[in-house]
Amino acid sequence: MKTIKAGIVGGAGYTGGEMLRLLVNHPSVEIAFVHSNSNAGNLISDVHTDLLGDTDLRFTAELSSEIDVLFLCVGHGDAKKFLDANPIAEGIKIVDLSQDFRLKANAGADWVYGLPELNRERIKAASYIANPGCFATCIQLALLPLAAKGLINSEVHINATTGSTGAGQSLSTTSHFSWRNNNLSIYKAFEHQHLNEIGESLSQLTPGFAEVLNFIPQRGDFTRGILAAVYLETELSEAAAQELYESYYADHVFTHVSKKNIDLKQVVNTNKGLVHVEKHGGKLFIISIIDNLLKGASGQAVQNMNLMFGLPESEGLRLKAAAF
Template identity: 70%
Template sequence: MTELRSNKIKAGIIGGAGYTGGEMLRILINHPNVDIAFVNSTSNAGNYIYEVHTDLFGDTELKFSDGLQTDIDVLFLCVGHGDAKKFLEANAIPDNVKIIDLSQDFRLSKNSKTGSKSFVYGLPELNRGAIKSAQNIANPGCFATCLQLGLLPLASKGLLNSEVHISATTGSTGAGQSLAATSHFTWRNDNLSVYKVFNHQHLSEIGESLKQLQPTFDQTLNFIPYRGDFTRGIFASIYMDSELSEEEALKLYEDFFAGHPFTHVTDRNIDLKQVVNTNKVFLQVKKHGNKLFIISMLDNLLKGASGQAVQNMNLLFGFDERAGLRLKATGF
């Protein structure tokens, strides 16, 4: 059995004022193995963290800074897509500092290197061994995490042999903190719409992961993303042709995720509130005629972003994989 570390490490956060930065702070402030060295936000430098993330009033007296400390063990990049690569090009980060990037900049194999730094794709249920020995991690996308976990068990046995049909609804926090016409409360409330139909950017990383387990995979992923009338979470329904019985499919999924503490498989009906505010993924596996039907759901800001980043940090440093992530669902 691997001995778990009990000593503390020092962490820095770049982009601490946004949604993923805020979730990172909420986890790390209470993480038993982490001290937060600094939180960078150029637009909020000098302000107390609780002036931006008001729920943290009483939990921390940390202030945002506009600087960069390099005497740390791990650096989280909670910045926009394209900005992580620019940040690393503009700032010399010592090779001994482990980097966990939450943007999409280094997720694809063709983009997994910048300068002397290379990144491992950080989906623990797929790459746990590689993550443990990595130096830098590209944290997966929220939709990508949700959909991959719904499909990887089938790919592991070469059983994705028909078109895959997916519809998935995400909360408004998936759009980020910057306002857009479709993220205003007055537009989003009591409303539903589709976007990026059949060409969502996360399809590329999903395809790479499926081919990692099933190299011959060449089927179409028909993905319809929806903007939901709720704040956080992703609820995805997936179906495809399958010769597996329900019992065989359920066992396949249970066996594939055995030993992974956050991914849980059931044949019971599930609902989104069971996973919101947690790092869990719930998967429901059912058979309808010749169709295998899977529901996959998670919290887009936790298992879909900051929670998974901390899970990856725990693996990198030999901590209990669940450290800091024993979070309670809202329930009601």
């Protein structure tokens, strides 16, 4: 297959940096341009210093139509503005990492929700992908096998903690080291925006889904990763739940079901999602973990690109966890 030419818009942030790290080493991709108005002319390795020695590319304020795929690594609300202001030539595939096209009300018929564990066959045929949110990915991996069998029949309780990179690179009070270090806080309790996309996915598998999702997001005192602790009432035994989850994810290359308890270091710096299930009385307890910048953002975007172009799903994404 010919080399895929990729453009990146918003290349100076965390997701843009991770996209560059992946694509610089992807055997089937050539980076055609990396767009950033604020850094135009600067060496990419001066902004993303981890890429020193890996690329001599510079940021540019110019766009080119000589590409096969465009990654939008911009803030929420900015992807739609960018596409309205810069019509993209027909035939160029788009993967948007913002939330602008994730919900059906905003997406229209052309956009496909890019969670391979839910929509892999649709992604293969798609031209426009709305990459899922990081919390949404982690929580959905915990719930999809149950929803596929119509087995979510009670309220779902979710407590999930994310690293500081989940807030993006722009400074805010809660992203300063002096505030975040040795600290833990809750935000957007019961109201997080990712609940909407999770609900739409569960409804796709369980038509008419109407159970309450009680979601308590937390800011953690670490850089990257998400751990979601989820429980609900069910009559499933632990053995039946284990079999259900193993069966659902059997042919998904990045999501694995562990019989042992799991921890974040197993997935940080990888595109993997790990899931663990336990039964406690009448409650099924599910732990789900991902790296928020990879499986929760840029890694999943590259996974989607691989599917769209008929490449092996894991190409360029076989990454070892930084486990120690």
